[in-house]
Amino acid sequence: MGKHAHKEHSGDRLIEEAGHAIVKAGEQWTAMREDVFRALAAQSRPASAYDIAEQVGAMRGKRVAANSVYRILDLFVRTNLANRIESANAYIVNSHPGCRHDCIFLICDDCGLADHLDDDSLTGALREAGTSAGFTQVRPVVELRGLCAECSG
Template identity: 80%
Template sequence: MATHHHHSEHSGDKLIKEAGAVLSEAGEQWTAMRQDVFRALAAQDRPASAYDIAEQVGNARGKRVAANSVYRILDLFVRTNLANRIESANAYLANAHPGCRHDCIFLICDDCGQADHFDDDSLTGGLRQAGRDHGYTNVRPVVELRGLCRECAG
């Protein structure tokens, strides 16, 4: 039987404020650039690449923003649970519940690129345990299921 998380999802300015609080609690600074990157990421309705985010932040700031800088910030966001990385697409999604730690299982549409997630602690817990049983530590499940969303399967 699946164990599911119950958490509050944030959006808009409330999400930005929560992300800043979570990053600060992690001992990191919530700089203007980090806020701009998070705001741009949170505005996406599909997984976005660092290049997409760099372009959007650069346009908003009126000057070019290096994708390398955005990659570093996105990696920090993933480490601090502010964002999730869609490994198969090398793209990122803002975490709508940054204060909640769990392993997401992503459903990714092969046609439109939409990504949704759900939580199943029994499945991801079993994967963590399997990794430990094989002598690995700090196991981090990355589970992505690909197919067609309801709209594309039409």
């Protein structure tokens, strides 16, 4: 298996791909969902629901409840539009929303940068280990913490 090849998107093309992916998943691409996705896509680091609610509120000119943003972000995770960084209780946009696979996140303890790498052989082995232990619907969540090249150099 090894490395996983996929098409990364950005800007308006990423927004368009996200809309297609959520509709394909049987959900609606509402104006609020698009605003939340745009706000998340604009972040350079993983963002909390509160950060996104604040940004969407500023965009819309009225307060947006963090609870409604949480629900949308959870929908994005379920439909592969975003990933949740478990250790930081934060979210990061999936730049390849039509591609479902398990990411391995690399998170900088200093600046908060979150990058990902794809290694299907490694995540496949984790799935297999979980299945061998009697689990079903195994979903690897792998986060590696350390210092990014910028912070360690």
